[in-house]
Amino acid sequence: xxxxxxxxxxxxxxxxxxxxxxxxxxxxxxxxxxxxxxxxxxxxxxxxxxxxxxxxxxxxxxxxxxxxxxxxxxxxxxxxxxxxxxxxxxxxxxxxxxxxxxxxxxxxxxxxxxxxxxxxxxxxxxxxxxxxxxxxxxxxxxxxxxxxxxxxxxxxxxxxxxxxxxxxxxxxxxxxxxxxxxxxxxxxxxxxxxxxxxxxxxxxxxxxxxxxxxxxxxxxxxxxxxxxxxxxxxxxxxxxxxxxxxxxxxxxxxxxxxxxxxxxxxxxxxxxxxxxxxxxxxxxxxxxxxxxxxxxxxxxxxxxxxxxxxxxxxxxxxxxxxxxxxxxxxxxxxxxxxxxxxxxxxxxxxxxxxxxxxxxxxxxxxxxxxxxxxxxxxxxxxxxxxxxxxxxxxxxxxxxxxxxxxxxxxxxxxxxxxx
Amino acid sequence: xxxxxxxxxxxxxxxxxxxxxxxxxxxxxxxxxxxxxxxxxxxxxxxxxxxxxxxxxxxxxxxxxxxxxxxxxxxxxxxxxxxxxxxxxxxxxxxxxxxxxxxxxxxxxxxxxxxxxxxxxxxxxxxxxxxxxxxxxxxxxxxxxxxxxxxxxxxxxxxxxxxxxxxxxxxxx
Numbered sequence: 001x002x003x004x005x006x007x008x009x010x011x012x013x014x015x016x017x018x019x020x021x022x023x024x025x026x027x028x029x030x031x032x033x034x035x036x037x038x039x040x041x042x043x044x045x046x047x048x049x050x051x052x053x054x055x056x057x058x059x060x061x062x063x064x065x066x067x068x069x070x071x072x073x074x075x076x077x078x079x080x081x082x083x084x085x086x087x088x089x090x091x092x093x094x095x096x097x098x099x100x101x102x103x104x105x106x107x108x109x110x111x112x113x114x115x116x117x118x119x120x121x122x123x124x125x126x127x128x129x130x131x132x133x134x135x136x137x138x139x140x141x142x143x144x145x146x147x148x149x150x151x152x153x154x155x156x157x158x159x160x161x162x163x164x165x166x167x168x169x170x171x172x173x174x175x176x177x178x179x180x181x182x183x184x185x186x187x188x189x190x191x192x193x194x195x196x197x198x199x200x201x202x203x204x205x206x207x208x209x210x211x212x213x214x215x216x217x218x219x220x221x222x223x224x225x226x227x228x229x230x231x232x233x234x235x236x237x238x239x240x241x242x243x244x245x246x247x248x249x250x251x252x253x254x255x256x257x258x259x260x261x262x263x264x265x266x267x268x269x270x271x272x273x274x275x276x277x278x279x280x281x282x283x284x285x286x287x288x289x290x291x292x293x294x295x296x297x298x299x300x301x302x303x304x305x306x307x308x309x310x311x312x313x314x315x316x317x318x319x320x321x322x323x324x325x326x327x328x329x330x331x332x333x334x335x336x337x338x339x340x341x342x343x344x345x346x347x348x349x350x351x352x353x354x355x356x357x358x359x360x361x362x363x364x365x366x367x368x369x370x371x372x373x374x375x376x377x378x379x380x381x382x383x384x385x386x387x388x389x390x391x392x393x394x395x396x397x398x399x400x401x402x403x404x405x406x407x408x409x410x411x412x413x414x415x416x417x418x419x
Numbered sequence: 420x421x422x423x424x425x426x427x428x429x430x431x432x433x434x435x436x437x438x439x440x441x442x443x444x445x446x447x448x449x450x451x452x453x454x455x456x457x458x459x460x461x462x463x464x465x466x467x468x469x470x471x472x473x474x475x476x477x478x479x480x481x482x483x484x485x486x487x488x489x490x491x492x493x494x495x496x497x498x499x500x501x502x503x504x505x506x507x508x509x510x511x512x513x514x515x516x517x518x519x520x521x522x523x524x525x526x527x528x529x530x531x532x533x534x535x536x537x538x539x540x541x542x543x544x545x546x547x548x549x550x551x552x553x554x555x556x557x558x559x560x561x562x563x564x565x566x567x568x569x570x571x572x573x574x575x576x577x578x579x580x581x582x583x584x585x586x587x588x589x590x591x592x
Contacts, residue, residue, distance in 0.1 A: 162538065175457065181487055182487035182488045280540040300571075303537055304573075
């Protein structure tokens with residue numbers, strides 16, 4: 001693992017480390033050579049770890065007071081809000097924590113897209129990350145069902161009905177997911193069980209994600225391969241830990257702002273109405289972090305087609321490392337791709353906006369345009385731009401920026417010659 | 420040596436037999452773990468509901484809960500029945516005659532699951548472009564016979580199994 005053999009100083013440490021090399025692992029994590037030019041977009045890995053642990057800790061506490069039964073769930077959540085000591089605080093941290101988690105993960109994903117962190121040799125890190133993202137969506141969806149309000153109930157109904165679009169076995173699968181003939185008490189019960197399980201699956205995947213990261217090491221803003229350790233790297237501790245800690249503090253201030261000043265702004269007021277299977281709310285909207293996919297679902301006037309397209313929007317990301325044909329990682333040196341990247345950002349934000357609006361008129365048109373661009377971006381733009389683009393010269397190392405090292409031919413030109 | 424390799428020997432047989440028995444064993448354990456999620460006996464026991472329909476005026480409808488889902492019982496006027504029967508089959512995305520959606524001799528009673536066939540929302544009555552129901556979630560329009568006319572829903576609203584116990588009572592399920 002580590003380049004040099006670590007030997008604990010104390011006798012007891014040596015005795016323990018010979019039997020379980022935890023101290024070697026600790027030394028590896030401390031000394032881990034990190035590119036010295038990492039910017040603040042690289043601090044979201046640490047922030048996400050914090051988010052996961054926050055959700056697990058607050059979630060375990062909430063589960064001590066919550067009752068997963070259709071007749072009691074809504075009242076038990078109100079009990080947490082009114083009666084349980086600091087229950088309001090813990091629940092608001094948990095519910096806003098989900099939003100903060102997604103905010104951080106979207107920045108983390110777009111960071112990867114901009115700096116090409118998904119490209120060789122980091123494809124496995126990318127795929128594990130996407131699996132974490134999928135599990136996050138499942139956990140968030142099931143968590144939103146637990147208070148058993150109107151949005152809980154009808155959100156659960158709409159999402160589980162997505163599976164009824166599957167030909168032949170769709171209805172059987174939906175009934176199986178429900179454990180009843182509609183979303184009902186058995187559904188709530190199993191969602192609670194799975195909602196409790198998933199964060200620990202995520203935790204396991206996070207370990208693999210970091211393990212896979214530590215094999216090639218971090219990508220960096222200029223996206224070039226660097227020697228480790230070298231004058232291009234700094235040890236993870238204290239250089240990166242202190243930078244991560246500062247970013248985390250800023251993040252926590254924003255987080256606390258939501259929790260203490262606008263704890264319900266990201267939720268939907270209809271979820272403070274107890275679930276009623278006879279009345280559907282006028283506008284069913286998912287939580288903000290799922291809105292782009294909801295817009296894609298609604299942009300298709302066909303049930304099965306909409307469901308297929310929505311799932312494809314996520315699964316297409318899994319093959320992204322092989323759709324991108326450019327050998328240059330960082331968009332800093334890719335003038336053409338860089339523009340398309342920002343179009344994608346705007347496109348996803350726009351899809352999120354129209355996902356919250358009624359599916360009619362101009363919103364439907366925008367949703368369709370947005371959906372078409374989303375898929376074009378990955379299927380056409382990524383492969384084609386990689387071939388056509390004339391990339392800017394790339395520095396030889398982080399320490400020698402391209403301008404000062406004028407005598408050195410750039411890697412980019414070398415690559416062009418090879419192609 | 421090569422001849423002996425091709426022959427199926429005792430060890431190959433033992434491997435295959437072990438894998439087979441193992442696979443059957445794993446399957447036998449997995450199936451209960453999967454099937455436990457299907458509706459249990461208590462859920463299945465809720466399979467029928469009897470509804471008193473004596474108080475429903477022509478043109479009005481009520482909604483009852485059956486298996487956790489809303490069921491619309493609408494007593495249609497003669498004009499509404501005529502409207503439903505005058506629709507051309509070509510105009511229907513999921514062609515079905517109104518006659519096939521009601522009981523013969525009881526044409527005024529439309530009994531159907533009040534569940535949008537798109538993603539399961541409850542459509543609103545007396546709304547939409549076709550004088551029937553309109554689903555607010557994703558904009559599906561149903562006509563006075565509960566048939567899909569416009570929007571993302573793939574099929575007509577479902578007619579559950581039901582029967583008239585007597586002139587005043589309907590048994591659903």
